[in-house]
Amino acid sequence: MDARTAAPRREELLGLLGDLPDRARPLGAQTIVREVHDHYILETLRLDLAGIEPVPAYLATPTVNPGKPVPAVLFCHSHGGRYELGKDELLQGNTYMTRPWVEDLTSRGWAVLAFDAWLFGGRRGVGESTLFKRTLWRGQTLWGLMVYDGLRAMDYLSSRADVDATRIATLGMSMGSTLAWWLAALDQRVKVCVDICCLTDFDSIVDSPDIDGHSFYYFVPGLLKHFSTAQINELMVPRAHLALAGSHDPLTPLDGLRKVDAALRAAYESAGAADNWKLRIYDTGHQETPQMRRDALTFLESQL
Numbered sequence: 236m237d238a239r240t241a242a243p244r245r246e247e248l249l250g251l252l253g254d255l256p257d258r259a260r261p262l263g264a265q266t267i268v269r270e271v272h273d274h275y276i277l278e279t280l281r282l283d284l285a286g287i288e289p290v291p292a293y294l295a296t297p298t299v300n301p302g303k304p305v306p307a308v309l310f311c312h313s314h315g316g317r318y319e320l321g322k323d324e325l326l327q328g329n330t331y332m333t334r335p336w337v338e339d340l341t342s343r344g345w346a347v348l349a350f351d352a353w354l355f356g357g358r359r360g361v362g363e364s365t366l367f368k369r370t371l372w373r374g375q376t377l378w379g380l381m382v383y384d385g386l387r388a389m390d391y392l393s394s395r396a397d398v399d400a401t402r403i404a405t406l407g408m409s410m411g412s413t414l415a416w417w418l419a420a421l422d423q424r425v426k427v428c429v430d431i432c433c434l435t436d437f438d439s440i441v442d443s444p445d446i447d448g449h450s451f452y453y454f455v456p457g458l459l460k461h462f463s464t465a466q467i468n469e470l471m472v473p474r475a476h477l478a479l480a481g482s483h484d485p486l487t488p489l490d491g492l493r494k495v496d497a498a499l500r501a502a503y504e505s506a507g508a509a510d511n512w513k514l515r516i517y518d519t520g521h522q523e524t525p526q527m528r529r530d531a532l533t534f535l536e537s538q539l
Contacts, residue, residue, distance in 0.1 A: 236502065241470050245421055248462060248470070251455055252379025253370065256285040262391050274298060275341035277326075282350060284387035285380075291357035292350035292388070293322050296397060297341045304399040306539045307346040307392050309425075310336060311385065311407030311414040312355065314450060318363075321356025324411075325349040331432075331521060332408065333528045343536065348392050352381050352414075354452075367451040377452045385418045393424060402426055404539050406531070408523055409433050409486075410452065416478075420470035427475045427538040429531045432521050434478040434514075436464045436491025445485045464491070465498035472499075473508030475538040479527045481519040492516065511538075 236244070249255070263283030270277045275295040282290040297305060312324040313331075320329065325347065328335040340347045351358045354366060361369075367377045385405075393400040404427035405415035412433035419428035437459055440446045468476070476499075480487045496514045503512040513534070517524055 236469050236472060244466075245470055248467065249421060251458055251461060252382060253375040254373070255375070255379055255383045256287065258383075258386070258390075260286055262387065262394070264391060271298070274338050276301070277337075282388070282391060284350075284384050284391075288358065290350050290384060291322060292348060293325055294346065294348050294395075295325070295337050295341050296346045297344050299344060302397055304397060305344055305346050306402035306404070307348065307398045308340050308404045308406050308535070308539075309385070309388060309392060309415075309418070310340075310347050310349040311405060311411030311418070312349060312352065313407065313409035313411045314355075314452070315409060318355050318359045321351035321358070322349040323356060329408075332523045333525050336406070339528070339532060343532070345535075345539065346392075346395075346398055348388060350384065350388050352384065352410075353377065363451050371456075376455050378455050381414060381452060382417055382421070385414055386422055389418065389422050389424055400424065402539055404429065404535055406535075407431065409521065410450075413453065416468055416471070416476070419474065419476065420467050423474075425471075425474065427477075427535060428471060429477045429479070429534060431479045431523055431527060431531065432481055432484055433486060434464070434468075434480060434492065434495060435487050436495050438463060439488045439491025439494065440486075443488070445488060448486045463498075465495045465502075468495065468499055469502045472502045473506040473511055475511045475534070476513070477531065477534040478514045479523075479531060480514065480516050481521060482516050483518070483520040484522075486521055489516070 265281045268279040278294045280292040407415040408431040412430035419425040
């Protein structure tokens with residue numbers, strides 16, 4: 236897919252997400268606390284992304300070469316029913332993660348931004364089903380609002396003088412995986428995407444009980460009339476993309492993974508960038524393994 240074709244397809248994909256706030260409105264950011272740790276400086280932030288409600292966030296920057304523009308990772312936290320966790324997953328990890336990500340990223344000289352998605356962390360309170368219904372009645376989608384916040388978080392990250400805006404990656408697991416590849420598809424500023432355990436082929440689960448493994452946030456009315464999973468991910472070509480999956484993960488059936496892999500292999504080869512797409516499948520379920528973590532970090536080091 237060339238640039239002329241990709242641009243209108245991105246607009247089409249955005250249009251399916253319902254009514255979104257104005258992307259041109261000014262961003263707001265307030266630093267609440269600044270703490271110095273061994274490998275990073277942690278800023279606790281309050282962001283104004285959409286003018287609807289404040290968005291709690293963390294920005295961790297490496298202690299080496301302070302103030303120098305560095306590559307950055309937009310860390311997208313998972314769901315897992317842990318509404319209390321949100322952005323704190325960056326610092327604390329999760330039950331299906333090998334360990335927290337913050338030191339692995341900052342010790343390599345990268346900055347990392349994590350924010351609370353709708354319903355999580357400092358934004359929890361309203362139930363997921365309730366908010367999903369409210370947004371539909373208002374001509375919005377819950378997933379659209381989550382994606383919008385991710386795009387605006389990219390705006391904030393790119394605006395910082397201590398971030399190299401030409402070297403930004405998205406990274407996440409589970410719900411965060413899905414957000415990572417949607418953002419990379421929609422925003423060409425994303426140079427690298429690493430998604431873990433949620434590259435789901437929609438067609439492989441639409442008539443399967445496995446569809447109930449994905450929560451309300453995941454669903455966009457009419458999406459399959461316009462896009463397959465592979466077609467969304469093709470909007471990332473030729474930029475670097477690593478997908479990590481478990482062979483026993485019911486959220487990402489193997490037949491669907493193979494179908495997405497075949498389509499993306501063809502798209503990347505056609506663009507002369509065959510080495511920029513990789514799918515790796517491990518003998519695990521919906522769980523990050525130590526080898527997944529090593530492979531993710533190696534890929535980021537080679538591409539970011």
